[in-house]
Amino acid sequence: MTNAELNDSIGVLIRKAGIKAPMVAVVAPSGYPIDDEAAQRGIVNLCQQGCQVRNYYESDRKFQRFAGSDEGRIAQLHAAASDPDVDIVLALRGGYGLTRLLPALDFKMLAGSGKLFVGHSDFTVLQMALLTHGAPSFAGPMLCDDFLREELSAFTLNSFWNCMLQSEYTVHAEIDDDNPEIETEGILWGGNLAMLAHLVGSPYLPVIDGGILFVEDINEHPYRVERMLLQLAHAGILARQRAVLLGDFSAYKLSAYDNGYDFAQMVAYLRTHLRVPILTGLPFGHGRDKSTLVNGAQARLLAQKNTFELRMGGYPSLHSPG
Secondary structure, eight states: HHHHHHHHHHHHHHHHHTOOOEEEEEEEOOOOOOOOHHHHHHHHHHHHHHEEEEOOOOGGGGTTBSSSOHHHHHHHHHHHHHHHHHHEESSSSOOHHHHHHHGSSSSHHHHHHHOOEOGGGHHHHHHHHHHHHHOOOOOOOOOHHHTSSSOHHHHHHHHHHHHHHHHHHHHHOOOOSOOOOEEEEEEEEEEEHHHHHTTTTSSOOOSSEEEEEEEEEEEEHHHHHHHHHHHHHHHTTTGGEEEEEEEEESSOOOGGGOOOOOHHHHHHHHHHHOOOEEEEOOOOSSSSSSOOETTOEEEEEEEOSEEEEEEEEEESSSSSOO
8 A cells, every 4th residue: 555545545534533634733842853854744644644733843943862942842742732723742753852851841731631642752751741640642653753654554554543533442463472361451551661660760650550551662682671671570560560561672682692581581581570461462662563552541451372452442532532
């Protein structure tokens, strides 16, 4: 399917749902795009999918490695959340920068705005802080690179729009690993593992009891993934969860020094030493194909050895904002 065909099919999906041209606010609270012209292509794709777009990122206001000054990036988030016409607040990209903004953000206003906040990676920091204020958000695509690829992912964009257009959505996965068999329910939450570990001990990490935690990361060797998960375990967080779902962990390199220690061995160790069920194969992360997951949704997990189903419900959508 070409990008034009995919954009057209999504436009049909949005219209059939009875949604008229959702307004997407693009914000850059972290890094700036590697290629500003490519970012414009992402905005064009959103428009061709039937959206209106308000771009709060201004390329001439880059500051060091950030998309703007701290004050400027705070203003972007506040302006998008305050705009009565905006339905979706979409992160331009991740990188680093949101941590610097946390003490100055008006989370009462952001959480009460009714906007549908979408992103992953560094955006996890904002999503966790929103959840501490009772506001759900969407761990999903960002403008870079999900809406501007030379070949857009039908999997990613169909998952995103189907999740946004209804208040119930189910993620299915088929995997090679022998997962533990489990049937459970709980609050779905999580995101980038480095960001979650980074927030431990801060007021920006929600306290979730009986939850289903999902994590992913990129460029992190299995021993660092293990260390971060053990940090969550030592902090008492994993013991309060009903399951942990591992998404995509890619772009790391093994060496002869690892001596047989790889991702599978790391998972086997954690399964032996932690009581919480640990499942692999969640289609979510920094890769091309990702499901959209709802932080704060009521979720039901049904896992068998080589498949699992994650059903989410009770979250706001374009049909029922706020």
